Amino acid sequence: MALERELVDWVRELDEHDLRQLQLLIRAHLERQTGTSGGGEEKVSLRSQMVRCGKTECTRCPHGPYWYAYWREDGKRRSKYLGRLIEEG
Numbered sequence: 001m002a003l004e005r006e007l008v009d010w011v012r013e014l015d016e017h018d019l020r021q022l023q024l025l026i027r028a029h030l031e032r033q034t035g036t037s038g039g040g041e042e043k044v045s046l047r048s049q050m051v052r053c054g055k056t057e058c059t060r061c062p063h064g065p066y067w068y069a070y071w072r073e074d075g076k077r078r079s080k081y082l083g084r085l086i087e088e089g
């Protein structure tokens with residue numbers, strides 16, 4: 001699995017709680033992948049996204065970051081919502 005430099009830097013910033021969450025997500029994703037596609041090399045990239053809640057009186061927008069995993073499966077671009085791995089400041 002090839003890790004982008006950006007992703008490696010991001011993982012280094014995580015504390016123990018975040019790392020354990022990420023480990024669980026990766027394991028679950030790997031098991032699902034190997035169960036359906038018979039394994040194989042894949043490249044997963046993580047992207048963060050700030051989200052607006054839409055409330056006009058909200059002073060904390062945008063919220064997040066919320067994390068998404070992107071990968072290719074049978075030539076198609078797939079994505080999965082991972083949730084908020086890092087607490088809001």
Ligand SMILES: [Zn+2]
Binds near residue numbers: 052053061
């Ligand atoms: Zn808001």
